[in-house]
Amino acid sequence: LWKDGMAGSKDSGPAGQNSRPLRQDAERNRQRILAAAAEVFTERGLGVSLDEVARHAGVGVGTVYRRFADKEELVETLFVERVNELAAIAERALEMPDPWQALVSFLEQWATVLAGNVGLRQMLLFATYAGDRVSYARETFAPLVGAIVNRAKATGQARADLATTDIPFIALMLSSAAEYAQYSRPEIWRRYLTLLIDGMCSSRHTITPLTVPALLPEELEATMRQRIPRHR
Amino acid sequence: LWKDGMAGSKDSGPAGQNSRPLRQDAERNRQRILAAAAEVFTERGLGVSLDEVARHAGVGVGTVYRRFADKEELVETLFVERVNELAAIAERALEMPDPWQALVSFLEQWATVLAGNVGLRQMLLFATYAGDRVSYARETFAPLVGAIVNRAKATGQARADLATTDIPFIALMLSSAAEYAQYSRPEIWRRYLTLLIDGMCSSRHTITPLTVPALLPEELEATMRQRIPRHR
Amino acid sequence: LWKDGMAGSKDSGPAGQNSRPLRQDAERNRQRILAAAAEVFTERGLGVSLDEVARHAGVGVGTVYRRFADKEELVETLFVERVNELAAIAERALEMPDPWQALVSFLEQWATVLAGNVGLRQMLLFATYAGDRVSYARETFAPLVGAIVNRAKATGQARADLATTDIPFIALMLSSAAEYAQYSRPEIWRRYLTLLIDGMCSSRHTITPLTVPALLPEELEATMRQRIPRHR
Amino acid sequence: LWKDGMAGSKDSGPAGQNSRPLRQDAERNRQRILAAAAEVFTERGLGVSLDEVARHAGVGVGTVYRRFADKEELVETLFVERVNELAAIAERALEMPDPWQALVSFLEQWATVLAGNVGLRQMLLFATYAGDRVSYARETFAPLVGAIVNRAKATGQARADLATTDIPFIALMLSSAAEYAQYSRPEIWRRYLTLLIDGMCSSRHTITPLTVPALLPEELEATMRQRIPRHR
DNA sequence: GATGAATGAGTATTCATTCAT
DNA sequence: GATGAATGAATACTCATTCAT
Numbered sequence: 001l002w003k004d005g006m007a008g009s010k011d012s013g014p015a016g017q018n019s020r021p022l023r024q025d026a027e028r029n030r031q032r033i034l035a036a037a038a039e040v041f042t043e044r045g046l047g048v049s050l051d052e053v054a055r056h057a058g059v060g061v062g063t064v065y066r067r068f069a070d071k072e073e074l075v076e077t078l079f080v081e082r083v084n085e086l087a088a089i090a091e092r093a094l095e096m097p098d099p100w101q102a103l104v105s106f107l108e109q110w111a112t113v114l115a116g117n118v119g120l121r122q123m124l125l126f127a128t129y130a131g132d133r134v135s136y137a138r139e140t141f142a143p144l145v146g147a148i149v150n151r152a153k154a155t156g157q158a159r160a161d162l163a164t165t166d167i168p169f170i171a172l173m174l175s176s177a178a179e180y181a182q183y184s185r186p187e188i189w190r191r192y193l194t195l196l197i198d199g200m201c202s203s204r205h206t207i208t209p210l211t212v213p214a215l216l217p218e219e220l221e222a223t224m225r226q227r228i229p230r231h232r
Numbered sequence: 233l234w235k236d237g238m239a240g241s242k243d244s245g246p247a248g249q250n251s252r253p254l255r256q257d258a259e260r261n262r263q264r265i266l267a268a269a270a271e272v273f274t275e276r277g278l279g280v281s282l283d284e285v286a287r288h289a290g291v292g293v294g295t296v297y298r299r300f301a302d303k304e305e306l307v308e309t310l311f312v313e314r315v316n317e318l319a320a321i322a323e324r325a326l327e328m329p330d331p332w333q334a335l336v337s338f339l340e341q342w343a344t345v346l347a348g349n350v351g352l353r354q355m356l357l358f359a360t361y362a363g364d365r366v367s368y369a370r371e372t373f374a375p376l377v378g379a380i381v382n383r384a385k386a387t388g389q390a391r392a393d394l395a396t397t398d399i400p401f402i403a404l405m406l407s408s409a410a411e412y413a414q415y416s417r418p419e420i421w422r423r424y425l426t427l428l429i430d431g432m433c434s435s436r437h438t439i440t441p442l443t444v445p446a447l448l449p450e451e452l453e454a455t456m457r458q459r460i461p462r463h464r
Numbered sequence: 465l466w467k468d469g470m471a472g473s474k475d476s477g478p479a480g481q482n483s484r485p486l487r488q489d490a491e492r493n494r495q496r497i498l499a500a501a502a503e504v505f506t507e508r509g510l511g512v513s514l515d516e517v518a519r520h521a522g523v524g525v526g527t528v529y530r531r532f533a534d535k536e537e538l539v540e541t542l543f544v545e546r547v548n549e550l551a552a553i554a555e556r557a558l559e560m561p562d563p564w565q566a567l568v569s570f571l572e573q574w575a576t577v578l579a580g581n582v583g584l585r586q587m588l589l590f591a592t593y594a595g596d597r598v599s600y601a602r603e604t605f606a607p608l609v610g611a612i613v614n615r616a617k618a619t620g621q622a623r624a625d626l627a628t629t630d631i632p633f634i635a636l637m638l639s640s641a642a643e644y645a646q647y648s649r650p651e652i653w654r655r656y657l658t659l660l661i662d663g664m665c666s667s668r669h670t671i672t673p674l675t676v677p678a679l680l681p682e683e684l685e686a687t688m689r690q691r692i693p694r695h696r
Numbered sequence: 697l698w699k700d701g702m703a704g705s706k707d708s709g710p711a712g713q714n715s716r717p718l719r720q721d722a723e724r725n726r727q728r729i730l731a732a733a734a735e736v737f738t739e740r741g742l743g744v745s746l747d748e749v750a751r752h753a754g755v756g757v758g759t760v761y762r763r764f765a766d767k768e769e770l771v772e773t774l775f776v777e778r779v780n781e782l783a784a785i786a787e788r789a790l791e792m793p794d795p796w797q798a799l800v801s802f803l804e805q806w807a808t809v810l811a812g813n814v815g816l817r818q819m820l821l822f823a824t825y826a827g828d829r830v831s832y833a834r835e836t837f838a839p840l841v842g843a844i845v846n847r848a849k850a851t852g853q854a855r856a857d858l859a860t861t862d863i864p865f866i867a868l869m870l871s872s873a874a875e876y877a878q879y880s881r882p883e884i885w886r887r888y889l890t891l892l893i894d895g896m897c898s899s900r901h902t903i904t905p906l907t908v909p910a911l912l913p914e915e916l917e918a919t920m921r922q923r924i925p926r927h928r
Numbered sequence: 929g930a931t932g933a934a935t936g937a938g939t940a941t942t943c944a945t946t947c948a949t
Numbered sequence: 950g951a952t953g954a955a956t957g958a959a960t961a962c963t964c965a966t967t968c969a970t
Binding site: 745 | 959960961962963964969970
C-alpha cells in the first residue's frame, strides 16, 4: 500500500513545498530512498536499519542522511504521505450519499491501507517520531472523521454512543488482525470489520454475512508459527 | 498475571517432560528466572535484555543459558505458562450455565490477561519462538475454545458463522487497543469488547450499553504522542 | 581578529604566487570562504565542518574544494594570514622607542590576538598543516621577534638568557590560559603576562602590580566545569 | 607518567572500594584496559576511539564497556588516579621545611605529571566528563594548594598578590608548553617554570638561571611542523 | 552447577572528500 | 566555474551468546 499509494504524486516532490526543487538526480535518489524505505518498513517494520534501507535503494547511507535528518524524519515523511492518503479517503467517504455506507466504506478503506503495513502500524502505535506530525494527523483527521461519525449517528443508523475517537481504535484493531495473518490470510481483517460494523449499528434484525471465511485451525497454527524478525 | 499464574504447576518440571528432574537449587533458579522474565517482559516487552532478566532474578546470565537454550526458549516457556492460564479460564467458562454469558466472560477474562501484558502480545504477534509450543497451544486451546463457541452457537445466541478461530483474533484485537491506550486509558478495550459482543450475537433489538466512555479527543492525542522506546 | 586582519593584502592573491590571477568572481568567493572560515574557526575551533564553512560563506562545498586542496590547506592559508598580522604587530613594536616596552607591548598584542581565537591556537598547537607555510612563518617572524628580544636584552632590561624562541612559547602559554577561562574570565591571561614579564626582566626591586584579579575559587570551579564539545 | 604513576597500587584495585573484588581474569583485563587507555590517551589525547583502546589492550570492545559504562567513565577513572597523584604531590610539598622551595618543588612536580600527557591536559581543559569528578578534584586540591601558596606568602617570599587559583593556570600553561614541544624538547617547560617562578617571588636581585636551553630556531620549526592527528 | 567475563556484529549518525550536473 | 549530491569509513554504544573460572 505504501508501496504504490499516492507516492508518485506531486506532494512527494522536492523535499516539500518550501524549498527549491532538488536536482533531478537528487530527486530520483530521494524517491528511491522513500520507495525502498516504504517497502522494507512496510514488510518488516521500522526496525530495519538505515544501512539496509540505503542498500535496498542502491545508494550510500550518507545519501539517506543527506535527504533526511535522521531515521525519524524519514519515517515521518512516509507517515505524512500515508496520513494524506487516509485523509483523502475520509474526504471521499463524506461525499457518499448514505451516511452509514460512508462509515462502513471509510473503515474498510482505512483498514485496507493499514493492513499488512507493519511500519505504518508501528508509527501509529509508537509515536517515537516527533510531535508536530501527530498534531498534524489529528488536525487533519479529527474533523473529517467526526463528520463521518456524526452523519451516521444523525440518521440513527450508528449507535448513539459511538464516538469519533473510537475510529482510530477500530482501525488499529483491524490492522492488528491483518498484521497477524499477514502471510496466511491477509484479508481476514474484513471478517472482523463486519463484526464491528454489526456492533456499531444501532439495531439489527438481520446479520451481515461474513464474506471472508474464518481461518481453518491449521491456518491459525501456521499463523502462530510465522517468524517475525526480532523482538528487542 | 504472568507473574504468578499457574507457574508452579505441572508444566514447570525440568526443561521439558523428557529429562530427569532438576536438582532443587537448579529448579529454584529456573523458577526465579521465569518469574523475573515474566515480570519484566510483562511490563516492558520482549526487548528487555537477558542480562537484565538475570539481574532481576538474582542469577548470572550463564544460569539463564543453562536453563534455556536461548532467549526464544525462555519466551516460549512463558508462552506455554500463559496458554495454560488461558486454558484454565476457558475451562471455568465452560462450567458457566449460560453459553452466551460463558463466551462473553471468557473473552473478557482473556482480554484482561492480554491487556497491559506487553510481552504476551508480542509473543502472540511475533511467534519468533518456534516449535512444538505452538502445537501445544493449539491442542490445549482448540477443543476448549471450540466448545465455548459451539455451545453459544447451539443456543442460537451467537451468530451461526462465528468460528473457533475467530476468538484468538478477537483477543488480539482487544489487546492491541489495550496496549495502545496503556497509559492513557488502560480499560478502553472493554468498550470495544462490547462492540464486538454486539457484533457476535445473532440478532439484536437493544444495544448493550458501552460502560467505558470513549477517549476524549485530547486523550487520543496524548495517546498518539506516547513515546515507546524504539522500533528495531 | 582573524575576521578582518590584513586579509586583503598581498598574500591573498590566487592560491599561491605561482598561478595566474583568479577571475574576479572566483577571487570574491575565495575571500568569502576565508572570511567565513576565519569566523567559525575563531569561535568554535577547527572542528567545524567544511559544509558549515561553505554554508556560512554562501557557497557550495565544491567551491571550497576548488579553491583549497583540502581542509588543511584552508587552515594553512588562514595561518599565513595570521602570521602576517602578527608580523605587523612585531614591526610596529620595533618602532617603539623603549625596547622593554616594545617587548611587553608586543607580547600583549600577540596574546590578545591569540586569546579567544580557538582555531588559531589549534593551528599553532597542532600543525597538522604542513609545508612551506611553517617555513614562511619562521622566515617572517624570526628576524622581527629576534630584533625585539635582542633590543630588550641589549639595554640590559631583559634577562640575558632570554631567547627568541621563547616568545612563541610564552604566547602559547598565555593563549592556553585565555582559552581555559574563555567563558569565565577571558582577560585572565593578562595576569599571567605580568608574572612572565616580571620573570623576564633582568632584575627587580618592585613588583609589577597584577591589575587583573585572580579567579575566585567558585570561578575556578565553574571554569573546570565548562563543557567543551568533544575530544576526538 | 600516566603509564606508570601510581597505577599499580591499591586504589586501582577492583573497580573501587564499594564492590566485591573482580575475578582475577576480569581484574587483569581491567588493568590492561586502563594501561592501554592511559598509553594512547597520554600520547594521542582523548580522541582515540574505544575500539582502538580495546585493540590496544587486546580485548574486545564489549569488554571495555563491561568495565566502564562509557568513554567518560574510563576517562574519569584515569583522571581520578591522576588527581590522587597530584594531591599526593601537594601533601609531600607541604612537609618541606622551606615554604618557597615547597611551592617551587610542587609546581615542578605537578608540571612534570602534566607534561606530555595530552589526555590529562584535555581532561583538565575540557571537563566533558562529568561533574562530581571536578568537585572531587577541587575539594581535594583546593585546601592543599591554598596552604602551599599561603605558607609561601606568609614568609614574604611569594608576592602578596599571588592567589591560590593562579596555580592551576600556571600548571596549565606549563603543560601547554610541554605538549607543544612534546617530541622536540619535552623538558622545555622547565625553562618557563623558572620564568614564572622569578615572576612569582616577591622581589629579586639576582636571576634564577635558566638551566634548560631555549629551542634553537630549527627546533622551533620542527616543533611547528609536528603532525598531530586531527582537528574535528 | 553457577557465575559473570568476553566477544563482536549491529545501530544511528557525522564529515572529509569526490564527482555528476 | 559553481553547485551540492553521493560516498563510506569512522564513532560510541548494545546485547545475544559463548566460555573460562
